[in-house]
Amino acid sequence: METLIAKYQSHGEADTVKAVADFFQVLKKHQTRVILLDGNLGGGKTFFTQSLGKLLGVKSQINSPTFNIMKIYDIPAKSKLPWRSLAHVDAYRLDGFNDLSQIGLDEFLADAKSLLAIEWPKDLPKFLRKMKINFYHVFFKVLSKDERVIEVRANVFEK
Secondary structure, eight states, X not given: OOEXXXXXXXXXXXXXXXXXXXXXXXXXXXXXXXEEEEESTTSSHHHXXXXXXXHHTOOSOOOOOTTTSEEEEEOOGGXXXXXXXXXXXXXXXXXXXXXXXXXXXXXXXXXXXXXEEEESOTTHHHHHHHTTOOEEEEEEEEOSSSOEEEEEEEEOOOO
């Protein structure tokens, strides 16, 4: 069951950066490694991941993984965070978990040092719940050109 843990009203990129910074504190505290990003085209999913990448210390430019499906970014050891890589996935053109497995997502799910940000997760929440994998589900609702509502929901299972 998803539990709403935060709701942000964003009137532009600066507000979204603040929302990501707030979410980052929760992420570090609970060390949940999977973040699902859901919303319409242009809703802010990639910008959210770019902002998160900066907080993680990623030096590379984070772009939409649309044509590559998955891009991997190094998180420097000096960051003193539990993760060493950020996998940014665009699951829009993938059909089910078999396709995700073929691109190596299952390996990243098994790797405690990988953080995953997955855009267009479709049926992935159902799979993650079945496997009892903790995740955050971030929803982006576009209200206008610059205005968004960002909701963060947690899915946490007893271990």
